[in-house]
Amino acid sequence: MSFWDIVWFIFITWAFVAYLMVMFSIIGDIFRDRELSGWAKAAWCLALVFLPFITAIVYLIARGGSMTERSMQAAAVHQKRQDDYIREVAGKASPSPTDQIAQAKALFDAGAISQQEYETLKSNALKSKAVV
Numbered sequence: 001m002s003f004w005d006i007v008w009f010i011f012i013t014w015a016f017v018a019y020l021m022v023m024f025s026i027i028g029d030i031f032r033d034r035e036l037s038g039w040a041k042a043a044w045c046l047a048l049v050f051l052p053f054i055t056a057i058v059y060l061i062a063r064g065g066s067m068t069e070r071s072m073q074a075a076a077v078h079q080k081r082q083d084d085y086i087r088e089v090a091g092k093a094s095p096s097p098t099d100q101i102a103q104a105k106a107l108f109d110a111g112a113i114s115q116q117e118y119e120t121l122k123s124n125a126l127k128s129k130a131v132v
Helices: 003-032 038-050 052-093 097-110 115-131
Strands: none
Touching: 003 038, 003 052, 038 052, 097 115
């Protein structure tokens, strides 16, 4: 096996991986598009199976711009959901001293803890605020 055989193998492998990435991007976009009917989605998929190179070029020319827009919208929705989740989890992980005191007061009013335990919880909450 010569040096040029190895270079050729690397190039063919790179081209095949690029081809697969384009195909998966197109298929993902086809199924992400809510405006495209089911029959149109089926037609695009069948065309990708039987005439992959021509169909990929036509799809990218005809729908490439809207493909980018749909991808950006999906990324924005994903980012918003991730941010909301992080805010929710971060809020639960460290309640504010006011929330801690309110919870301790509710326990005291319900009779679940004594006055001394309430004062201890209250002082701990105020200490944690001073540390932060």
